[in-house]
Amino acid sequence: MYKLQSQEVYSEDERIRNMIKEVESSLFSSIEDLLKSQRNNIGSGNTAEVHHHDTNPGICMKIISEQVLLDRFDGVLPPFNSLSVEIDFMNRAAEHSGIVKTPQAYGHDIFEDEEGNKVHVLFMERLNAVSIRDIHNNLASLPKNFDMGLFFAELQKFLENLNEAHVYHGDIAEGNIMIDLETGHPRLIDFGKSKLVFSSEKPEHSDISDLKRVRRLLENKVNSLTNSGK
Ligand SMILES: Nc1ncnc2c1ncn2[C@@H]1O[C@H](COP(=O)(O)OP(=O)(O)O)[C@@H](O)[C@H]1O
Numbered sequence: 744m745y746k747l748q749s750q751e752v753y754s755e756d757e758r759i760r761n762m763i764k765e766v767e768s769s770l771f772s773s774i775e776d777l778l779k780s781q782r783n784n785i786g787s788g789n790t791a792e793v794h795h796h797d798t799n800p801g802i803c804m805k806i807i808s809e810q811v812l813l814d815r816f817d818g819v820l821p822p823f824n825s826l827s828v829e830i831d832f833m834n835r836a837a838e839h840s841g842i843v844k845t846p847q848a849y850g851h852d853i854f855e856d857e858e859g860n861k862v863h864v865l866f867m868e869r870l871n872a873v874s875i876r877d878i879h880n881n882l883a884s885l886p887k888n889f890d891m892g893l894f895f896a897e898l899q900k901f902l903e904n905l906n907e908a909h910v911y912h913g914d915i916a917e918g919n920i921m922i923d924l925e926t927g928h929p930r931l932i933d934f935g936k937s938k939l940v941f942s943s944e945k946p947e948h949s950d951i952s953d954l955k956r957v958r959r960l961l962e963n964k965v966n967s968l969t970n971s972g973k
């Protein structure tokens with residue numbers, strides 16, 4: 744059985760606050776089942792599983808279980824930003840959003856079981872979007888109005904603006920870039936490895952060169968689909 748160890752709710756929206764409260768009260772007993780079941784699972788990454796809310800599909804929960812990570816990484820927790828830091832980066836990025844958008848963060852919880860294992864839960868807006876990784880793995884298709892040149896130009900401009908504000912996303916990869924299904928515009932998620940970097944330091948990764956790799960991956964995918972007549 745888990746107990747709630749800490750909680751922050753940022754949303755001012757009464758409906759969302761109530762919904763988070765309702766989820767929290769059911770999560771104590773259901774986290775383990777939730778993590779085991781694929782029901783409502785809308786994506787997984789290296790650290791987290793993302794589930795949409797049962798009755799409100801517009802809300803999703805990014806769930807990081809320390810026990811799952813310890814099992815996956817041979818007993819050593821990999822570095823990841825605490826969810827309050829991740830949310831801080833989501834909010835910083837949102838200040839620069841225009842055509843490129845990031846999900847709105849609603850709050851986060853830490854649950855803990857008797858053995859001290861923690862489960863971190865981030866509540867956020869669920870995007871109506873597909874990841875480039877899902878497209879690459881044939882789990883989703885490109886929206887009809889997708890414009891490759893414009894998409895990557897907009898994303899690059901967005902990242903350059905963030906970098907200028909000392910924010911480095913730090914994990915520009917196919918699983919963290921999504922395409923809005925309605926507009927075809929870029930959506931950037933997962934600030935779990937983001938950092939503030941000041942000019943005297945050099946970031947380990949360049950967001951812009953990582954973006955170029957993702958673009959090549961998607962271009963190769965589109966070419967292979969075109970050549971196979973799909
Ligand atoms: N706000 C969101 N709306 C819709 N899908 C999401 C959202 N956030 C994450 N996802 C899906 O869940 C997957 C894992 O989320 P992510 O934050 O990248 O976790 P990790 O830190 O483990 O990489 C993403 O690749 C994406 O498919």
Ligand SMILES: [Mg+2]
Nearest residue numbers: 788918919933
């Ligand atoms: Mg990710």
